[in-house]
Amino acid sequence: MSVKARDSYHHGDLKTALIVASEEIIRAEGVEGFTLRKAARSAGVSPGAPSHHFSGTKGLLTAVAIRVFKHLGAELNVLPSSGVPAQDLRTQALGYVKFAARNPGLFRLICRVDLIDFKDPDLMQASFEAMTSYGHAAAAYFGHEPPELSKRVFRPHMASATATAHGLAHMVIEGRPALFLDTPDPVATFIETMLPSILMATWPD
Template structure:
C-alpha cells in the first residue's frame, strides 16, 4: 500500500475503500464469495479493519447495500416520464429488471435480509429513495396514495407492482429465459424483445 493511499485513508476514505472493494468482490464472486478478509486484502488494509469500522460482516454488507440502492435510484430517477401512469410504471419496471441483469450479485445482496441490517435507518431511507418514482408510478396507475417513508403500512397495489418487477428480475438473473429462447444470449434477448410485451400485458394503458 502506497504512502499516498495511507494518507487518503487517514482523511476518511478507508470506509469508502472497503465498500468499493466489497462491491467488486460481490460483482465477480457473488455474495457467497464475500469475506471480510478478502475485502481487507483488496482494499489494502489490515484484516481487522472491516470489523473495526463496520462492526462486522453485516455492517459492511449493509453499507454496500445502501450504495447499491443509491445506484439503483440514480438509474430509475433518470428514466423518462411520460405522464401516462401505465407507461411510466412499465418504464420503471423495465429499468428495475435491467439494473438487476447488469448487477446480479449486488441485486441479490439487497434482497438478502439475513445478511444486511434492513432496519438500519440509512438503509431504509436509501431503499425508499431508490424506489420513490416507482412507487409514485404505481400509485398513479392504481389511483392510490403514494408511499410515505414515515407510514409503514401495507399497500396491496405496491406489493403487487414490486412483486411483478422483482419476480421478472429474478427470472432474468437466474437464467430462466433460456427455457423460452434457444439462444446463447437468451437473457438479453428476453429483455430487449419480450419484456415490454410482458409488462404491457400486466399494466395495459
C-alpha cells in the same frame, strides 16, 4: 487492491475504500464469494479493519447495500415520465429488471434479509429513495397516494407492482430465459423482445 479502493484509502476514507472493495468483490464473485478478509486485502488494510469499522460482516454488507440502492435510484429516478400511468410503471419495471440483469450479485445482496440490516435507518432511507419514481408510478396507476417513508403501512397495490418486477428480475438473473430461448444471449433477447410485451399485458394502457 482495486484502484478505486486504493484511491479512497489514500485520501483517508478507509470506510469508503472497504465499501468500494466489497462492492467489487460481490460484482465479480457474488455475495457467496465475499469475506471480510477479501475485502480487507482488496482495500489494502489489516484483516481486522472491516470488523473494527463496521462491527462485522452484516455492518459492512449493509453499507454496501446502501450504496447499491443509491445506484438503483440513480437509474430509476431519471427514467423519462410520459404522464401516462401505465407506461410510466412499465418503464420503471423495465429499468428495475435491467438493473438486476447488469448487477446480479449486487441485486441479490439487497434481497438478502439475512445478510443486511433492513432496520438500519440509512438503509431504509436509501431503499425508499431508490424506489421513489417506481412508487409514484405505481400509485398513479392504481389511483392511490404515493408511499411515504414516515407512514410504513401495507399497500397492496405497491406490493403487487413491486413483486411483479422483482419476480421478473429474479427470473432473469437465474437464467430462466435460456429455458425457452435458443439464442446466444437469452437474457438480452428476453429483455429486448419479450419483457415489454409481458409488462404491457400486466399493466395495459
